[in-house]
Amino acid sequence: MTRSTFNDDLVEIAADELRAGRLARRDFLKVLGAAGLLPAVGAGLGTLPFGSSPAAAKAAELVLCNFGGDAVAGMGEAWGKPFTADTGIPVRVDGGSPLAGKIKAMVESGSVSWDVCDGDGFLCNQLGKQGLLEEVDYGVVDKSLVRDGWAWPHGIANYTYSFVLAYRKDMFPDKPPTYADFFDTAKYPGKRTMWKYQMGAMEACLLGDGVKRDALYPADLDRAIAKARSLGDDVIYWESGASSQQMFLDGEVVMGNIWNTRASILERDTKGAVTWTWNDGVFCPSSFVIPKGNPAGSEAAQKFMASMLDPARQIKLLQLLGNGPSNPAASAMLPPELRRIDPGYADNVAVQAIRSEEWYEMNYDAAVERWIDGISG
Amino acid sequence: MAKRPLSGEPYVGFLLPATLLVCGLFLIPIGQLVALSFGGLEAPTLRWYEQVAATDSIHRILLTTFRIVGLTTVIAVVLGYAVAYAMAHMGERQRLALLLCVLVPFWLSVLVRALAWLILLRNNGIVNEALLGSGLIAAPLPLVRNELGVVIGMVHYLVPYAVFPIFATMRGLDGRLMMAARSVGASPFRTFTDVYLPLTLPALFGAGLLVFVFGLGFFVTPAILGGGRVVMLSEYVSISVLQTLRWGLAAALSVVLLVATLALIAIVSRVTGVRRMLGAS
Numbered sequence: 001m002t003r004s005t006f007n008d009d010l011v012e013i014a015a016d017e018l019r020a021g022r023l024a025r026r027d028f029l030k031v032l033g034a035a036g037l038l039p040a041v042g043a044g045l046g047t048l049p050f051g052s053s054p055a056a057a058k059a060a061e062l063v064l065c066n067f068g069g070d071a072v073a074g075m076g077e078a079w080g081k082p083f084t085a086d087t088g089i090p091v092r093v094d095g096g097s098p099l100a101g102k103i104k105a106m107v108e109s110g111s112v113s114w115d116v117c118d119g120d121g122f123l124c125n126q127l128g129k130q131g132l133l134e135e136v137d138y139g140v141v142d143k144s145l146v147r148d149g150w151a152w153p154h155g156i157a158n159y160t161y162s163f164v165l166a167y168r169k170d171m172f173p174d175k176p177p178t179y180a181d182f183f184d185t186a187k188y189p190g191k192r193t194m195w196k197y198q199m200g201a202m203e204a205c206l207l208g209d210g211v212k213r214d215a216l217y218p219a220d221l222d223r224a225i226a227k228a229r230s231l232g233d234d235v236i237y238w239e240s241g242a243s244s245q246q247m248f249l250d251g252e253v254v255m256g257n258i259w260n261t262r263a264s265i266l267e268r269d270t271k272g273a274v275t276w277t278w279n280d281g282v283f284c285p286s287s288f289v290i291p292k293g294n295p296a297g298s299e300a301a302q303k304f305m306a307s308m309l310d311p312a313r314q315i316k317l318l319q320l321l322g323n324g325p326s327n328p329a330a331s332a333m334l335p336p337e338l339r340r341i342d343p344g345y346a347d348n349v350a351v352q353a354i355r356s357e358e359w360y361e362m363n364y365d366a367a368v369e370r371w372i373d374g375i376s377g
Numbered sequence: 378m379a380k381r382p383l384s385g386e387p388y389v390g391f392l393l394p395a396t397l398l399v400c401g402l403f404l405i406p407i408g409q410l411v412a413l414s415f416g417g418l419e420a421p422t423l424r425w426y427e428q429v430a431a432t433d434s435i436h437r438i439l440l441t442t443f444r445i446v447g448l449t450t451v452i453a454v455v456l457g458y459a460v461a462y463a464m465a466h467m468g469e470r471q472r473l474a475l476l477l478c479v480l481v482p483f484w485l486s487v488l489v490r491a492l493a494w495l496i497l498l499r500n501n502g503i504v505n506e507a508l509l510g511s512g513l514i515a516a517p518l519p520l521v522r523n524e525l526g527v528v529i530g531m532v533h534y535l536v537p538y539a540v541f542p543i544f545a546t547m548r549g550l551d552g553r554l555m556m557a558a559r560s561v562g563a564s565p566f567r568t569f570t571d572v573y574l575p576l577t578l579p580a581l582f583g584a585g586l587l588v589f590v591f592g593l594g595f596f597v598t599p600a601i602l603g604g605g606r607v608v609m610l611s612e613y614v615s616i617s618v619l620q621t622l623r624w625g626l627a628a629a630l631s632v633v634l635l636v637a638t639l640a641l642i643a644i645v646s647r648v649t650g651v652r653r654m655l656g657a658s
Contacts, residue, residue, distance in 0.1 A: 101622045191500070196605040236522050237605020251501050365621040372616060373434035376441070376608035 006161055061090040062296045065098040066118040078316035079308040107132045107292050115294040115301045121285035122360040128154025134290040140302040145309040145327045150285050157285035157326035162260040162343035163200030166276040176277035179208035182255050185234045190254030193247050196237035198371035203282045204257040217356035225374030248274045261322040264341045281352040414628035425629035442610040446592035449531040454585045457539025465547035483537040491601040494530050522604030530598040539584040546580035579649040586645050
């Protein structure tokens with residue numbers, strides 16, 4: 001079983017939503033229909049051309065690489081289509097999972113096939129400092145559209161997500177639990193769940209151990225591991241977003257530190273029996289980067305990065321995939337029913353910790369190994 | 378079987394495609410893996426092996442892996458021996474029924490089986506609910522999402538691998554040997570321990586080896602049934618490849634595992650004789 005990232009997870013959610021008929025299907029069907037090759041190519045490689053005519057397909061195209069599946073259609077719909085309408089440049093979304101290692105291998109071998117890649121915010125500096133990425137041209141991309149600190153020299157925040165505390169409503173009918181309650185298994189019996197791969201879980205442990213949410217970083221990993229171990233057998237670590245959701249549905253766990261996208265689906269599917277609080281959530285940026293020597297050239301990629309920050313396009317992605325706008329202006333424009341699910345909505349941000357991209361840039365690789373070692377055995 | 382010189386064999390040509398396939402798709406990649414573990418061919422280094430030797434957490438994971446796989450092997454082989462014995466000595470129809478019972482789960486994917494065990498054994502699973510409902514226990518038993526769960530899932534997966542080699546040997550035994558033992562006054566138990574068991578022992582070792590080697594590579598079962606806290610070697614390798622991009626370390630660990638496995642095969646075959654182990658007598 002391979003580890004899935006948050007980006008992978010969006011794809012899975014979209015697929016489920018589409019199957020359940022809850023997504024705006026008209027747009028999806030149009031997209032699927034336009035690409036008769038979807039079953040053959042789309043399913044395997046997750047590629048989908050957005051050129052409207054064969055002639056356009058032959059023209060220069062922009063390849064956007066994300067984590068595959070239906071996020072291919074989702075991002076193509078929310079961000080690719082309007083970009084093509086503006087510029088005439090077709091956008092092809094490739095679900096090739098642009099992990100750091102793949103970008104590195106591609107750039108170093110000189111055969112770059114992606115123009116814009118999706119990934120966690122801290123990767124911008126991690127890869128950028130190794131000389132693997134094009135710089136963002138902030139003459140083209142308006143950095144004032146995203147939160148302070150989320151426009152890096154080699155990438156910019158494209159959407160947001162959070163690790164939130166989800167819980168069973170019958171256990172906390174009056175007010176949501178805190179992370180102190182999360183670790184109090186005597187008072188609130190039942191199993192808990194956290195991500196196996198350190199992120200979110202480490203912060204939950206520190207918050208539960210009395211660290212204030214604005215003092216999480218630099219993080220004391222050993223303290224977090226000790227706290228995690230104090231749960232003994234009362235913790236099950238989730239591997240994929242789907243499994244975190246399933247544990248709640250099966251009644252295996254009573255509380256969990258999970259992705260906000262999964263929490264909002266759980267609330268809807270259980271009619272509120274499982275819900276979540278934004279309090280002490282960990283708010284995280286995802287980002288777009290441009291691999292050095294990208295085929296469509298820097299200019300087209302820069303224009304694309306600029307275009308997806310448009311509030312309407314950001315809101316469209318929230319509707320399709322459930323992840324939040326990185327442009328606070330988009331969050332401010334949301335209709336009331338979408339405010340509750342947007343991790344970046346002002347009221348929600350106010351009560352959350354913000355993940356330190358600097359800390360993760362420097363420490364993530366070592367931290368995830370020590371974490372895995374610490375929680376096992 | 379008498380040895381014949383290969384040059385006289387008209388069938389050598391038949392081996393050629395398979396040999397090429399094995400060389401091309403197996404030996405060359407393995408060679409690349411070994412090269413990677415030494416940091417490439419240009420500037421060979423032992424740093425990854427030093428890291429394997431010096432890191433406590435890797436030792437712990439190796440130990441966990443060998444402990445779980447060892448326990449699994451013993452249980453699977455004992456259960457497999459009993460099943461094979463029953464299969465070898467029952468009537469034709471019962472044998473067919475039992476064979477199906479062994480084969481059907483054998484055909485199911487490892488993922489499905491792990492999830493099925495989860496449904497049965499978790500705290501609010503069928504087994505615990507039944508025990509709680511009957512009043513036999515007051516609190517759910519921790520049957521899964523821990524090391525016990527991993528062993529249960531792995532034993533279940535690996536029992537068929539133990540059954541078939543042992544069964545093949547048992548079917549091939551000359552029944553007159555046991556009759557001879559009985560005729561000179563040996564009790565059924567004595568006949569078993571002095572005649573039957575020694576004759577089937579090489580198959581037992583062979584089955585154990587097969588199960589052990591398979592078990593070392595387990596990945597899905599520990600990940601699901603271990604609740605995230607049972608990390609075995611293959612998972613650690615996967616993290617090093619996909620996550621922390623330390624391919625050299627992953628390669629060194631793989632080579633260590635490969636060498637350990639080959640050494641184990643060599644030792645067991647020295648003890649039991651590889652030809653007998655593989656069923657040739």
